[in-house]
Amino acid sequence: MFHFDRRIEFQNKDNDILTVGELLVDMISDDYNDDHESDSYRKFFGGSPSNIAMNVKKLGVNSLVASAVGEDGLGTFLINHLKSANIDTQCVQRVDYSTSMVLVNKSKGTPIPTFYREADYHLAYTPEIENAIAKSKVVHFSCWPISRTPVRETVEKVMAVARKNNLLVGFDPNYHPMIWQKGENGVEYVKKIISKVDIVKPSEDDAERIFGKDSHQNQMQKFLDLGAKLVIMTLGKDGALVSNGQETLQFDSLATEIVDTTGAGDAFWSGFYTALIKGKMIRDALELGFAVSAFKLQHTGAVVDLPKLEDLQGQYHL
Amino acid sequence: MFHFDRRIEFQNKDNDILTVGELLVDMISDDYNDDHESDSYRKFFGGSPSNIAMNVKKLGVNSLVASAVGEDGLGTFLINHLKSANIDTQCVQRVDYSTSMVLVNKSKGTPIPTFYREADYHLAYTPEIENAIAKSKVVHFSCWPISRTPVRETVEKVMAVARKNNLLVGFDPNYHPMIWQKGENGVEYVKKIISKVDIVKPSEDDAERIFGKDSHQNQMQKFLDLGAKLVIMTLGKDGALVSNGQETLQFDSLATEIVDTTGAGDAFWSGFYTALIKGKMIRDALELGFAVSAFKLQHTGAVVDLPKLEDLQGQYHL
Numbered sequence: 001m002f003h004f005d006r007r008i009e010f011q012n013k014d015n016d017i018l019t020v021g022e023l024l025v026d027m028i029s030d031d032y033n034d035d036h037e038s039d040s041y042r043k044f045f046g047g048s049p050s051n052i053a054m055n056v057k058k059l060g061v062n063s064l065v066a067s068a069v070g071e072d073g074l075g076t077f078l079i080n081h082l083k084s085a086n087i088d089t090q091c092v093q094r095v096d097y098s099t100s101m102v103l104v105n106k107s108k109g110t111p112i113p114t115f116y117r118e119a120d121y122h123l124a125y126t127p128e129i130e131n132a133i134a135k136s137k138v139v140h141f142s143c144w145p146i147s148r149t150p151v152r153e154t155v156e157k158v159m160a161v162a163r164k165n166n167l168l169v170g171f172d173p174n175y176h177p178m179i180w181q182k183g184e185n186g187v188e189y190v191k192k193i194i195s196k197v198d199i200v201k202p203s204e205d206d207a208e209r210i211f212g213k214d215s216h217q218n219q220m221q222k223f224l225d226l227g228a229k230l231v232i233m234t235l236g237k238d239g240a241l242v243s244n245g246q247e248t249l250q251f252d253s254l255a256t257e258i259v260d261t262t263g264a265g266d267a268f269w270s271g272f273y274t275a276l277i278k279g280k281m282i283r284d285a286l287e288l289g290f291a292v293s294a295f296k297l298q299h300t301g302a303v304v305d306l307p308k309l310e311d312l313q314g315q316y317h318l
Numbered sequence: 319m320f321h322f323d324r325r326i327e328f329q330n331k332d333n334d335i336l337t338v339g340e341l342l343v344d345m346i347s348d349d350y351n352d353d354h355e356s357d358s359y360r361k362f363f364g365g366s367p368s369n370i371a372m373n374v375k376k377l378g379v380n381s382l383v384a385s386a387v388g389e390d391g392l393g394t395f396l397i398n399h400l401k402s403a404n405i406d407t408q409c410v411q412r413v414d415y416s417t418s419m420v421l422v423n424k425s426k427g428t429p430i431p432t433f434y435r436e437a438d439y440h441l442a443y444t445p446e447i448e449n450a451i452a453k454s455k456v457v458h459f460s461c462w463p464i465s466r467t468p469v470r471e472t473v474e475k476v477m478a479v480a481r482k483n484n485l486l487v488g489f490d491p492n493y494h495p496m497i498w499q500k501g502e503n504g505v506e507y508v509k510k511i512i513s514k515v516d517i518v519k520p521s522e523d524d525a526e527r528i529f530g531k532d533s534h535q536n537q538m539q540k541f542l543d544l545g546a547k548l549v550i551m552t553l554g555k556d557g558a559l560v561s562n563g564q565e566t567l568q569f570d571s572l573a574t575e576i577v578d579t580t581g582a583g584d585a586f587w588s589g590f591y592t593a594l595i596k597g598k599m600i601r602d603a604l605e606l607g608f609a610v611s612a613f614k615l616q617h618t619g620a621v622v623d624l625p626k627l628e629d630l631q632g633q634y635h636l
Contacts, residue, residue: 027345027359037395041345041359072432073423077355096500098432103419105391114390114416116434182414 002198002230002244004283008168008276010137016061016277018136018167019049020129020158021145022120023067023082023092024100025074026302032106043074044302045081046102047120048142048172048266051303055270057085058306059292061277064132066091066158068123068151074099075119091132095122115179121148125157133161138273142172146193147180159196168276170269171197173223175209195227201269203234216241220248232272232286234265242286251286254294254316263302268293274309284318291316320516320548320562322601326486326594328455334379334595336454336485337367338447338476339463340438341385341400341410342418343392344620350424361392362620363399364420365438366460366490366584369621373588375403376624377610379595382450384409384476386441386469392417393437409450413440433497439466443475451479456591460490464511465498477514486594488587489515491541493527513545519587521552534559538566550590550604552583560604569604572612572634581620586611592627602636609634 002008026046029038045054053063065082069075071094078099082089100120102113123145133139139162145151162169173190180186187210194200200223202210207219214222216233220243223231234240239253271292275285291312296304306312320326344364347356363372371381383400387393389412396417400407418438420431441463451457457480463469480487491508498504505528512518518541520528525537532540534551538561541549552558557571589610593603609630614622624630 030358039360040348041361042357043359070432072430074421074432098421098434101419101421101434103392103416112390114388114392116416116419116436118434 001246002282004244004247004249005281007279007281010168010277011166013137014062014135015064015132016136017053017056017063017138017140017273018066018091018132019053019063020066020123020139020141020155021049021151022047022100023050023065023069023078024102024120025078027101027103029105032108038105041103043077045078046302047100048144048174049140050078050082051263051266052140052270052273053082053087054085054303055267055292055306056274057087059270059274059309059312061274064088064091064136066123066129066132068093068095068097068119068121070095070097070099070119072099074101090128091126093123093126095119097122117148117179121145121151123151123154125154129154129158130161133158133167134165136167137277138168138170140170140172140269140273143175143186143190144179146189147186149181163196168199169197170199170201170273172265172269173200173202173206173210174265175206177209191226194223197228199230199232200228201232201234201265203265204236207233217248230282232268234268240286240290244282249283249286251290254290255297256294258297260300261297263304264293264296266302267296267304267306270306271309271312278309287318288313291318319564320600322562322565322567323599325597325599328486328595329484331455332380332453333382333450334454335371335374335381335456335458335591336384336409336450337371337381338384338441338457338459338473339367339469340365340418341368341383341387341396342420342438343396345419345421347423350426356423359421361395363396364620365418366462366492367458368396368400369581369584370458370588370591371400371405372403372621373585373610373624374592375405377588377592377627377630379592382406382409382454384441384447384450386411386413386415386437386439388413388415388417388437390417392419408446409444411441411444413437415440435466435497439463439469441469441472443472447472447476448479451476451485452483454485455595456486456488458488458490458587458591461493461504461508462497464507465504467499477511481514486517487515488517488519488591490583490587491518491520491524491528492583493524495527509544512541515546517548517550518546519550519552519583521583522554525551535566548600550586552586558608562600567601567604569608572608573615574612576615578618579615581622582611582615584620585614585622585624588624589627589630596627605636606631609636
């Protein structure tokens with residue numbers, strides 16, 4: 001049971017957060033163009049768990065990323081980017097596949113990404129990763145790495161070892177059939193994973209893709225029934241609902257200005273984890289997560305120049 | 319036997335040249351940068367057989383491309399590009415994989431491309447392709463599509479049906495282990511393919527990758543021994559040697575100015591095929607191929623604004 005007015009007690013460890021999954025390049029068109037005639041693109045550091053690792057470092061705790069990139073220029077670019085943020089890259093593997101890429105043509109509607117998955121799904125379970133789990137407090141992953149084998153087996157081992165080492169396990173159930181390997185029912189697998197994690201943060205759309213249409217309360221109950229201990233259901237401009245199985249809290253959005261929604265969910269995770277590690281009560285950590293998300297919404301890009309958590313706390317009067 | 323002073327007699331057909339293989343996006347960095355720090359890229363229409371189809375159309379004969387692209391924006395871009403050149407896209411398939419891409423970071427040395435192969439290797443053998451073979455005079459392909467399955471099976475069927483229909487079969491033995499599927503000896507397969515085609519155009523490097531180091535004459539003999547009927551061995555600035563198994567011709571390079579070497583080999587094929595179809599003797603068609611290549615070398619890009627073959631002929635006094 002996660003009491004909202006209690007802290008999560010972590011053992012004293014060398015590292016705070018270990019994120020597992022994709023480290024990749026976002027290749028984004030310079031122009032808004034729905035006819036795909038935009039010719040110029042710009043490359044960005046990307047991948048949800050990698051963005052979280054960058055964010056929490058800026059907010060003031062330590063992080064490691066377990067991911068696989070290619071033996072190519074884009075892989076070098078990504079590793080250098082992590083290093084320049086003083087993130088240790090001991091768990092970033094270089095494999096004989098091209099560095100994964102997501103190509104996005106900016107659109108006035110919902111941009112449809114094109115996925116080039118190569119290196120990322122060849123992440124192997126190694127002694128370096130085992131060591132990283134042992135010395136971390138939190139492990140985080142999303143649907144991306146579990147959507148394909150062989151990296152899925154790596155995530156399963158990470159979860160098993162994380163449990164043995166009493167890590168807090170956060171999972172983003174951002175299920176989408178588009179990323180799933182062909183010929184497999186991803187929904188059933190995602191449900192199985194939910195039963196093995198502590199915290200999930202579905203959006204309304206995620207919940208609908210997994211369970212079909214239903215009321216917010218019913219959707220949250222389904223995640224709880226599967227075994228999640230804390231369900232954070234985000235409702236866009238309507239804020240969020242959070243249930244620990246006994247009580248449901250309602251949070252208003254703290255966003256005052258929305259410039260770019262990219263990475264807002266990862267910004268929440270980043271603020272929430274950082275606050276938990278810094279000893280905040282769960283209720284306050286949630287509030288701080290939403291504050292970081294609101295800050296991010298005011299700035300363009302998936303990873304923005306976040307202040308220290310304490311500075312943000314003052315800014316949002318929390 | 320291909321007598322240098324004879325024409326190749328083609329049956330009267332609706333289409334001239336059918337190219338089979340990759341239709342893809344070349345994503346090329348704007349800046350020369352060996353540290354992979356270049357952030358801006360530009361997308362180009364690409365893929366060697368597709369470039370040849372574009373070239374021959376400009377030179378004055380008809381072409382079709384058999385290739386597979388994704389159901390995505392880049393696929394639409396490529397198809398629109400072919401259509402804008404008045405090339406029929408009946409043999410361009412749309413498949414449930416991302417449109418293939420080659421990313422190139424410009425370099426003062428040899429740029430190392432990063433391959434994102436998805437849609438292209440899922441080209442299926444269809445009634446449209448069978449129909450296109452039946453109505454074409456020449457079929458052309460390179461090592462790219464035979465380097466992976468399942469498209470390899472499609473190329474094998476194309477070759478078998480092309481033979482039955484008496485098409486001229488041209489093959490670019492541009493073998494490189496980098497594009498080959500892992501765990502397979504590509505060289506042995508390429509040798510098997512050479513035995514089934516009429517014309518090959520290896521560079522010195524291609525020959526060395528396939529047979530190891532040897533003299534030009536010996537290398538050409540190896541291609542002939544395998545079964546190729548005409549071997550065009552290109553020697554960069556030293557021109558080319560061409561053997562029909564009885565006689566070897568030496569061609570000087572016609573290049574006066576080298577601005578960009580990208581696509582120079584495809585420009586040769588384009589001029590050579592166009593000239594053969596227009597009824598030139600093989601010796602003259604070779605000369606015209608080298609003239610088109612020399613023209614291309616003066617311009618930047620893989621597909622440049624070629625004049626009609628007849629205009630080029632005057633320009634190079636051929």
